[in-house]
């Protein structure tokens with residue numbers, strides 16, 4: 001199967017290298033790379049500030065009419081949005097009516113290296129959703145399924161305050177595992193777990209030198 005980790009599944013012909021040191025298997029096709037983005041974190045935060053200057057954070061509304069507790073923006077060719085009419089990817093920011101800011105080079109670099117370290121050597125993200133959590137903000141269990149092609153993984157980079165990431169199964173009612181994520185941790189999921197339900201528990205209060213009273217999460221996708 002394309003994108004599946006070679007070593008862990010015993011696939012002798014897989015071209016993907018086995019995940020490296022710091023890699024922690026989470027489920028089939030899913031890997032935690034502890035502190036993988038720690039060195040790049042200050043550059044990532046600077047790049048986020050530049051993106052946000054052009055495409056500000058906003059609280060989007062779900063199709064059901066709820067205002068999300070996390071603030072969002074995007075960069076890359078495509079950006080994920082939700083409003084009363086549904087979830088979708090757009091090429092322009094509905095707030096500014098301009099194209100989403102380009103994917104910063106440091107974003108692409110971290111995302112492609114993390115994907116490769118988790119066994120997805122050919123990942124080419126065209127979308128990055130930037131989520132900002134303040135204390136008590138949460139993200140309920142959901143699947144990432146607005147992308148056109150599920151053969152590419154999701155690469156998720158955590159910055160700032162720690163959070164409990166919920167990683168469930170193929171069905172909403174599968175009880176999720178609770179994984180503590182710290183600044184610099186990266187989670188990659190794809191292949192058999194590409195459509196796993198996942199979410200984030202209410203954010204505990206705190207203060208982080210990089211982000212203050214926030215957690216920022218980047219999710220890289222191949223959306224188009």
Ligand code: SIN
Nearest residue numbers: 131156165200217219
């Ligand atoms: C997401 O599912 O889009 C974000 C996950 C996270 O914030 O860790």
Ligand code: FE2
Nearest residue numbers: 142143144198
């Ligand atoms: Fe998600």
